[in-house]
Amino acid sequence: MIKKYFYIIFLFSLTACIDPYSVEVEEGAQLLTVDGMITNGPGPHAIRLTRSDTYGSVFEGLVRPVASATVIVRDDQGVVTFFSEDPEDRGVYYSSEDFSAKIGRSYSLQIQLQDGKVYSSLPERVESAPELKNLITKVLKIAVEGEENVRSGVQLIAEVDDPSDQNNFYFWKNSESTYVLKTRPDLYTPRPSDTNTSREPQPKDCCIVCFRTELLGVGGIYIENDDNFNGLNTQVPVAFIEDDGLRFVDTYRTDVKQLSISQDAYRYLRLVKQQVEVSGSVFDPPPANIRGNMLSLDDPEEVVLGFFIAAGETSKRIYIDGEELDFRQPVTIIPDDCREVEGANIDPPADWNP
Incomplete structure (x- = not known):
């Protein structure tokens, strides 16, 4: 008789309601990602700007371009080169065909987004x-x-x-x-x-x-x-x-x-x-x-992904x-x-x- 009561209690415990445990995951930041390179080879040279996504986002794995930014490259003598956005491939910015880096010069990439935030790379020297x-x-x-x-x-x-x-x-x-x-x-x-x-x-x-x-x-x-x-x-x-x-x-x-x-x-x-x-x-x-050489000039603690490379070719x-x-x-x-x-x-x- 005791065994019967034990089985009844055990079965009842299996069918009892279980309250769902709700886990709130902190929403991650959508980080600016920079992928760009200039060389002493012929142009045009390209800079690609995208946003990373929160892990588990429905947009995870998709490329989210950062459009309508102002993108320039400045050398150590103050010469500025503007990069223009491709109208068909948003988030990709190209130099003119006649632009190329010069051996021995150092270059920095500077970006201003539509919201006014400004980013800059550390200088890269071309060897x-x-x-x-x-x-x-x-x-x-x-x-x-x-x-x-x-x-x-x-x-x-x-x-x-x-x-x-x-x-x-x-x-x-x-x-x-x-x-x-x-x-x-x-x-x-x-x-x-x-x-x-x-x-x-x-x-x-x-x-x-x-x-x-x-x-x-x-x-x-x-x-x-x-x-x-x-x-x-x-x-x-x-x-x-x-x-x-x-x-x-x-x-x-x-x-x-x-x-x-x-x-x-x-x-x-x-x-x-x-x-x-x-x-x-x-x-x-x-x-x-992996943090690269890009920095936010508005918030030094902001994480910016990617690397701006200047190279001899x-x-x-x-x-x-x-x-x-x-x-x-x-x-x-x-x-x-x-x-x-x-x-x-x-x-x-x-x-x-x-």
């Missing part, structure tokens, strides 16, 4: 960049857990003659890339519509070959300092271009910029790189907002012949006119010279 002597290609295969097929791509390795008379901090980036795009317009089949329900192939007469231009990232953050190779010739991985079954069917062209950055910029990018490349284990450092162009690679992905078939692909054009660039 000359050592010559990027050569680019070497190497095919990399990347095993994917649970997948039979491997990912692959081309790693670019820079050969650099590092000068012995200065401490150098390197940062490598890609410019626009162009490749020969081949499609199959003979396999074109229109999608069903209200006026056309046919699923029969309707081959197009043109076009099979186009030249497609894309702005492709280097596949990571590639930085290095010369502590271990000061004054020596060295080879450093500087980019990875993934093979998507289209890029290396024929010829691929890209320009790699070698930038000489400040020690502060190098430290900032190294911290960003560490957070981007964490493996996801319990031993990884927790994600954090050299670049190297490379043409990659897909047929010379020792491994390529299966060809991706696009059953349409190649001109229908975004960024593709039937005419080659004026300076196309494999």
